[in-house]
Amino acid sequence: MGIIIRQSIKGTIVTYIGAFIGFLTTFFILTKFLTPEEIGLTRVLFEAASLLSSFALLGVSSSAIRFFPYFKSEDGKNNGFFFYLLLLPFIGSIVFISLYYFLRDPITDLFIKNSELFVYYFDWVPPFMIFLLYWAVFEVYSILLMRIAVPKLIREIILRLLLVVAYLLYAFDVLDMNGFVACYISVYAISMMLAFLYVSKIGSISLKHNYSFISTDLRKQICSYTMVWMIGALGSNIVSRLDLFMVGSQLGLDYAGIYSIAFYMVAVIEIPSRSIATISSPIASSALKDGDIHAVTQLYRKVSLHQLMVGGFVFLLIWINIDNIFALIPNGEVYSQGKWVVFFLALGKLIEVTLNFGNNLISYSRYYYWGLYFTFFITGIAISLNNWLIPILGVTGAGVATTLTCLISFSAQQWLVQVKIKTNPISLKLVKLIGLFILVFGVNMLLPKYHVVIIDGIYRTVIVSLCLCSLIYMLNISEEVNILVNRFIKKLQN
Template identity: 35%
Template sequence: MGIVVRQGVKGTVVTYLGVLIGAINLLWIFPKFLKPEEIGLIRVLLDIGMVVAALSQVGAGNIADRFFSHFRDEEKFHHGFLVFLLLFPLLGYLFIGGILLIGETYFIEFYQQKSALVSHYFYSIFPLAFFLVYVGVFEAYSRIHMRIAIPAFFREVLLRLLLAGIVIVYYFKLIDLDGLVFLLISTYAINFILLCFYIKFLGRWYLNAGYLRAKVGLIKEIIYYGLFIFLAGAFGLIATKIDIIILSAYTGLKLTGVYTIAFFMGTIIEIPRRSLSQIVSPLIGEAWRNNDFVKIDELYKKTSLNQLILGVLLLLLIWGNINELFFMIPNSEIYIAGKYIVLIIAISRLSDMVTGSNAEIILNSPFYKINFIIVIISGVLTIAANFILIPKYDMYGAAFATFISFGIMNFIKSYIIYKKIGLHPFTKETLHIILIGGGIFLLLECVPEIGNNNIYWVLFSIGLKSFLTIMIFIFLVYYLKFSAELNNIIDMILQFIKSKLSKR
């Protein structure tokens, strides 16, 4: 367990460092050194590349997680498992790439009128997707060897630092837009090369395919599983990327750039959920294996409650300072148009947090295959909502499509769990937290803005409102004892402070 804990801690630190760098990139460097349409172009190319890469992998990452134990044998080079992980996605890449080439005319026509730059860089999608495919494969291969920190550093920190450097170089006209796109692809090529060297350094670069023949029977099961994951993953990923892909085609890259900034600000509140889901998923899996429904119910309600508390607090901090935050973004007069998108996206993410670990419960349950149906429904619903709403309401249509799909899908997942095992995530504290959060929200709406034209007054305003919001909200949650876990953490902090003061 030592290596698991060490890698987990390192991975968490790297992830949050990456979030910080990503926030600096999207909220300051990009708006400062790029035009909105250039931000939109980068986002569209990356999202299309990620969709193509995910489809091409045919579930290779999930295959690695699920089946590596059947191949594990150092003396026999893990029976050529790495060779299989390299070849299987290559077939998927050639197949998906071929379909994309066949549809080139439609692709170009789809973007030509409003986002001609996307059409111009059509062929850049292929190398970008290729490197994304194998970055994902090598990260999965590292993960099954209990090594996540270094790959996470490459992905979360190094890539973002390189991207920031590229944008600054472009701003000073040392490269043109073609150079910017080329270097964007090169950053993922660097990640790919570094992962190759890292796996070689670990002594796990096994390219002996001879032993693979011993697992021919298992390969058929793996391919079936991969295709199952492929179909579910395809709809799932498309559902998360379709807003940018459609928005850029219907409204142009400028609004896509504005939407990208606002969307990122709205998704900040879900950061605690990512960490909590990684922690709770194995606990739920163990509870399912033991048929311990009391434990599942406890985890379900606790994750819902604690995620709601953290989500509401972050929503209050972001929305309470929304004007000041936009003021601090370079060229804020352009990006302020996305102000209410931040609120819509944040509330949609909050609906995901308040429904707790519904996804983890279903995925670890005996009825996990129902997730395939859920993902397909989600994908179809999201795609349809975007196609209907974006032409009418542009970027706000994209935001409302996300809001609607998140709300409906979380209702479906929660309803399935309730019907199957009679559990739901809500308690009386859920309503109390929503009421407290709503009250503070209305109070913040009544607070007059302080010094919107001076950076020092803006920082003072952010600091003052954030301090008061945290103090009021945390005091009420602590005093009313909504969360035993949160109260324990606060008690530990207070005890630490008290002990330090008593020594003086």
């Protein structure tokens, strides 16, 4: 667990610095200089390109972690692994870009009424997708080499700073709308190139490969796993982006912008889980390969506990200050329509960060194909819930639908993990942690509200944070956290 903690801390520190930059950008630049429709456009373009790239990956993000141990040799060579890491997404990009244009008419018909601006930029999505696709490939390679801090630096800090430049150039009329969209997409191209330069320094990027190295049995395993994972990704990736697309198509890009601002608030909840789950994945893969279920269970419970601990803490700080946040940001009265979207998306995100590592366990086990059986069911549930709730509750309906979808999907996933892998994330410490969150939320409700927004936010945040952190430490909820705190105290004493 030591390397997980070290790499996770580095990755999380970088990510939170990026989150702070993103916070300033989102709530004091985007909301001031861009209209909700323009924010919605950038978000829909990104999600459309991201959805295409997730399909075009052909399951590489997961299969690379599962099969990388088979390519490694004792002398450190990867036996052409990087070549295959590039080849499969290239094939996928050809297939799905062709499919994207084949479906041009039904896609544009869906958006033309309420989101005509997206239709205008329809052709900008494929190049955007290529940049996201190979950026993801280079990040996967970094993960396999157990290095996540620099890729996090690129994604969370450099990318955000470059986006600030793009926003300001548009805000001060240096760029027109077409120039802004081109600049926005180019930022991701630069990030992709930086990721490539990094992996070229830390690992082999040779395209030399030996077909004979891959045995018939290994080839069958790779093809079977990749095909199943790709089909499963079709459903899971559609579900994860369905809410925004349906808000944009049914309510318009302005509501998609409001939904995006709510989404940005909630996104910080999963920041720690990105680092913890990312660095834990190769370890889980090796443990499953060796059949060490005890090690898998211990890892699963620690990952879930720490992800909920930090994610729940962040959610608590957001929700106790939600009115203060909307009062401070430019045009807050417009974006406050998404207040309850924040609440329901956050609940869904907490379910996700607590149970999502189970998805990794299924992916790296011999039961990976079972994911197909409930993926399409969940896709149907998500579409049905959004179609039902958005017309009734408006933009909030999309948040409620997302929460219900997360609850159903992760419950089904955990049932599968329990039945097939014989493991679960439930522990006494996890139950205690949930109780602490409820207790501290009750403490917040007893605090008087000050009419000065900043003062109210600061004193409320300080009291709640001290209560929660003190209780977590005193009850020894996390041995790893207590060890780090004790070391810090000793350094201060010395």
